[in-house]
Amino acid sequence: MTAHTATSAEVGRTRSSKQGFFGRIIQFLREVIGELKKVTYPTGPELMRYTAVVLVFVIVMMLLVMGLDFVFGRAAMSVFGGSPEN
Numbered sequence: 001m002t003a004h005t006a007t008s009a010e011v012g013r014t015r016s017s018k019q020g021f022f023g024r025i026i027q028f029l030r031e032v033i034g035e036l037k038k039v040t041y042p043t044g045p046e047l048m049r050y051t052a053v054v055l056v057f058v059i060v061m062m063l064l065v066m067g068l069d070f071v072f073g074r075a076a077m078s079v080f081g082g083s084p085e086n
Contacts, residue, residue: 019027042050
């Protein structure tokens with residue numbers, strides 16, 4: 001006969017099934033806190049650099065969409081007639 005060794009998933013499943021409702025909530029909160037301790041937060045200069053990159057990207061995308069809107073608006077007016085509104 002072979003001995004059955006429980007995997008970590010089986011142990012976690014039996015442990016959570018034995019815990020009550022509030023025990024599972026406490027277990028979840030402990031795991032959340034454990035994961036949050038692993039998070040690395042950006043330093044001040046990194047945060048400023050990331051913010052600048054995002055702002056530049058957003059401005060470039062706004063200009064691209066504005067330009068395409070202008071071009072397609074002019075093209076639609078020339079195809080369908082009429083004068084563009086000011």
